[in-house]
Amino acid sequence: MTKINKQESEVKAVRKYVRMSPHKVRRVLDQIRGQDYQKVVMLLEFMPYRACKDILKTVQSAIANAEHNYGINKDNLYITQAYADKGPVMKRFQPRAQGRAYKILKPTCHINIFVGPKS
Template identity: 55%
Template sequence: MNNNRFECHASAKYIRTSTHKSRRVLKQIQGKSYSEARLILEFMPYRVCKTIIKILESALNNISQKTNDEIDKQELIIKEAFVNKGPVLKRFQPRAQGRAFPIRKPTCHITIKLEV
């Protein structure tokens, strides 16, 4: 870390959404300031935005504990925001004539890194 450069991250695992849907939202906020990203997420129509806001707030709390002083939210930058694939929940839907139709319910792990 450089002079007064703090970096912190927060992650959430086993989120019940696909990586494609999460990545679509995370690309929009990467490189933006905290307050700008928060504003973008609040007005996006996607379900995963609520989860990403919680992760962003957690990262903010982590970095404020690390620095032990008040942080200007305009100076906070989202350095990295990425999503990894999690395990797939496999379920079956009964169909006609005793057949079973597989249903795959994907999960993902979301990580956000902030820098002051």
């Protein structure tokens, strides 16, 4: 999904239903917020977290959207906003002793990345 905010000329990319807790994604997003594109790619490639893979795909999608749809040079872009919203929780049950059931919650999240040109 691509959207541009005309007032601030931001381009948006969203990755939905990522099978990961939003809390774990936010700790990576806090590190890349406000950084320029080349630095973000380098950080995400070398961070040891599983969330980096999905965040990197979303950042690359936002950069491609800005280049292709709006003609903005990728060398001039930086991350203006980055946040993770909670998605639906998948509920599963594990059989336990004496006929009981143990609830397993599998969280999902939606990753939102905004990129914009440097002023």
